[in-house]
Amino acid sequence: NAGVTQTPKFQVLKTGQSMTLQCAQDMNHEYMSWYRQDPGMGLRLIHYSVGAGITDQGEVPNGYNVSRSTTEDFPLRLLSAAPSQTSVYFCASSTEETQYFGPGTRLLVL
């Protein structure tokens, strides 16, 4: 039981490039979420999903897309990276009450 896994651990992008941050969970949770955390700050919700095929926007969705084709996977896509998207990204998998977080992906956009 690996819990929540995220890849890559670290990524450097140039402005305008696209990429996908991967997130997978093996706990059969219906709920999954993506957060970003800027230095010295708390986590802010980007997008979330309450089940396969169902996604919705969180607090800071602009510049990010998500999809949920399976219960296990919830990828986050940056279509055209900007320096303002430099951050640490955390994926979470949840029961109805409790979230469990992955180890994070550190993204640097130059």
Next chain:
Amino acid sequence: LAKTTQPISMDSYEGQEVNITCSHNNIATNDYITWYQQFPSQGPRFIIQGYKTKVTNEVASLFIPADRKSSTLSLPRVSLSDTAVYYCLVGYLKAAGNKLTFGGGTRVLVKP
């Protein structure tokens, strides 16, 4: 949204008890109170969750008064490894994921 207010930082010494209070005046009837611990460069780790009164597990206790407008996380006999940021969250995921809001957290520094 249930906004939370926590102290920005707290210092303590090894072996002492640390109590962190979180205010959440507009908590909703269905909302749970959850505390997370986060070390640098790691994802938040679930510590404890409660709805009312007192909850205790192997690492912490959570005290919630009858009006539920605040809660207190108690860490007994802290060690250096308890130095971290602690977040209080109020909400109920099933209702809507975006009802969960992370505040700035409380930076706890445990000194030898």
